[in-house]
Each structure stands twice: as C-alpha cells, then as structure tokens.
Amino acid sequence: MSVEEYADVTVVGAGLAGLVAARDVRRAGLSAIVVEARDRVGGRTWNRPMPDGWTIEAGGQYIGPTQDRLAALAEEVGVETFPTYYEGRTTWRGARTPETFELARPVLDELDRLAAEIPVEAPWQAERAREWDAQTLHTWLSSRVTEPTTMALLRLAFSSVLAAEADELSLLHVLTYIRSAGSTSMLTDVAGGAQERRFSGGSHLLAVRLAERLSSPTGTDGAGAMGGGGVRLGSPVHRIRHNRDGAVVEAAGRLITTRRVIVAVPIALADRIAYEPALPSSRRQLHQRMATGVTIKIHCRYETPFWRADGRSGSALSPEECVSAVFDDSPPDGSYGALIGFVVADRARALARLPAGDRRAAVVGSFVRYFGRQAMQPTHYAETDWSTEDWTHGCYGSNLPPGAWTRYGPALREPVGAIHWAGAETSAIWMNYMDGAVRSGERAAAEVVAALAGTPGGGPAVQAK
C-alpha cells in the first residue's frame, strides 16, 4: 500500500537545487513536496559521520567570489564562511622546466578569450560551436603545446577542475564551463577563485537548515507565509506519469499527484526514472551522454598542521602523484591539522581497483612525498568514492563529450509538459557548482510559478491509479 498525497509541485531530489526550488515554490503560496531517495538531505554536500566519531565534509565545500546566490542562501539560513588557509608556498611535485608554468599562461589566456565568445545561456549558438564541439580538449591542447611538462600541467589543471581527462571532454564543454565561471583562474584559484572560502560547520548545513524550514509545522521561513508540503526521505522516485496539465510521481511507498514536477537530480540519474509517456529523444539522448566525473575525496587528520611551520600552505599539486591536488582543511583555529586530497579521473579509476590497504598506502605515500615523513601517520584517514554512491554516481558534476552540446544542448532546461529540470548541471552560471545548484532551483521554481499562475488548482489531469 502506498501513501497517497497531493502537492501543487513535487520536487525530485533534496540537494541544494531541489530544496531551493521547493522554498521558492512555497513562497509563491503553492504547496511543494520534496521526494528524496536517501535518508538524508544535501546530496553532493555531506557532513559525513565516520565510525570513529569525527565528521568529514565529504562533498562540495568551497565558495568563491561571484557565487552570489549561494552566498545569499548562506546568509538567509545563518551559515558563516571563513577563508581557506593559503599562507606560504604551494608544493609542486613532478618534472618541470623553467618555462613549464610560463608556457601554460598564453594557452589559458586563449581559452579565456574563446570562452568569452560563448553565449552563456546557449553555448550551442556560439559562432564556432560546431568546430569546438568536434574536438576534445586534448586535441586542442596538442595543437598548441609541445613541451611535455606544460602539457602535463594543463591536463592536471583541467582534470582537477572537471574530474575527467582532457581526452574525454568536448572543447566546447570546457569553454562553456570556463564561461559559466567567468575565467580559468576563477575555476582554479584559491584567493579570488572558487576555493576562496569554506562554510563554518560545513556546506551541508545549508541543506539541513533549508529542509528544517520546509518541514516546519508553522509553515513559515521567516520571509512570510509558505504553502504546505515538506521533505520525504528514503523515497526514490522510479516513475513519473505526466501530461501537459500534471503528473503522478511514484516513489517507494508513495504516490503523489501533482500539477508540476521539478526533477533536481544529476542528469545521468534522471535516466533511472521511467517517464510515461517517454521523454523526447533529445532529452533522453542528453541523459545518456552527460557522464559524471570521477573523484575520490581523501581526508587525513594530524595532531597539528605541521606543514605550516615549514612555510607551506598545505596546497600541493602534481601531475605524477595519485593524489593530484591537496588543500589545508584544518579548522580556523588550527587546533589540529587536516589535509584533503582529490584523486580524480584516471587516477581515481586506478585507485578504486586496489584493495583498501593498498589504496591507503598509495594515498599516504603521496602526502609523504609532498610534506615529508610527518605525513606518514594520520590520526584519522577517510576516503569518499563518489562513484560508489548509488544516488550520485560520480562528481563533482557532469560533463559532455564531443558532439553532444551542439546536438542536445537545447534540451538541457527545456520543460517536457509538466516536468521541469533543475540541478547544478542545468545552470548557465557556475554550472556543476553549489552556486549553480541554487540558481537552477530558483530558475525552475520561477518557471513553475509562472506556468501555474492563473490556472485553477485542485488536482492534476493525470489519475493516481
């Protein structure tokens, strides 16, 4: 027996995108139910409790300049930020020549110039869209860079940002990504870039507090009355029956009749839901091409941030190490030391094939080569392999291979009857980032509210049974 419910709007997915969409729908006086597969909210933001009593920020954690919608949300729910520790020198490991970094600069500048030609809302309409979408980032880099260490550096920069190798990515996708963030340096930098600040208590608090407000029995969020609804955990949606006027959303143990649906899940996961009638072919094909990145996030905790005494920032990079990017993740008071490391793309695929003991040895080995023998014995060690998370499949976000943006890009945000699309992947600004997730939720809610304005309520045209 399923629980039968009604809501003006049903949101699939209680990540930041879905929760923000529900907030805005309810602010417009409509009811909204958020249906979430996991037994927690937050999706790719996650204060993950570890068995030995510590908590790690396993998912997205940084906020930077121009991420204004995320900043506004943090202010609204009372979560403060603090600067990422970045004093001292960055540690580099790997072959380099005196020109390695110098030769990369003009290449990055050219990418920034090309990205500026992209219409942010419609990359497929760029004048050179077909030409750029017909090649991988690697093909393009190979036509510009002959010096091997510069090539390795550039491949490292993009694999760190997109969690995919340069030969997996359409050049148009990479340019779209750069355009959506503003520039390559916005993507890669700590100071002045996307890694500039962290959230006190973790970014997961944003989702937790939003969900608390949505579930509040008083039905208010401090900004005026809200429509009813709430968040239903442990309810994976497996089917949506829909037409122009409404839908029935079927989740484990639930049947929700609704006037509009907002699907706010990673695009690859949107394909796990059955749609009746079937989605248009362009939308379906987009689902099948938008592949998640591959990342294993590492946390190592130490008694002290010992690298600081050595004049090191705790940031480290290497095209040769298993852990190719590292940051200081210690608390603001430095009361203990913490490093986070990112194992991405081909390195993550290789690491995931090893048994647990060998994985730890490979990861800690990288930290030791970066910071010396003191890194050998972390007091705590954790890996989060997002590819094994059944309701995420990979991270940080999703990417398109050659030929997909120009063929299927227009389907990215186009509603299908009563179904609207949100999620960080659908944002024109800060695509694949938390800020993009917030923006996408706001956009999808505005679409739905506009679509329902002036239409009579009282139940959809699709029957529950």
Ligand SMILES: Cc1cc2nc3c(=O)[nH]c(=O)nc-3n(C[C@H](O)[C@H](O)[C@H](O)COP(=O)(O)OP(=O)(O)OC[C@H]3O[C@@H](n4cnc5c(N)ncnc54)[C@H](O)[C@@H]3O)c2cc1C
């Ligand atoms: C390791 C890592 C590091 C990152 N670093 C950063 C960073 O520093 N800064 C930054 O801005 N971004 C970062 N990101 C990306 C950022 O976390 C995401 O872009 C953002 O959180 C996505 O939010 P979302 O709501 O679009 O999707 P999600 O958070 O993925 O939410 C989707 C929700 O839908 C649920 N779901 C899926 N399928 C179903 C179904 N069938 N039925 C019901 N529910 C379903 C999922 O369980 C999930 O809760 C990082 C991500 C990861 C994983």
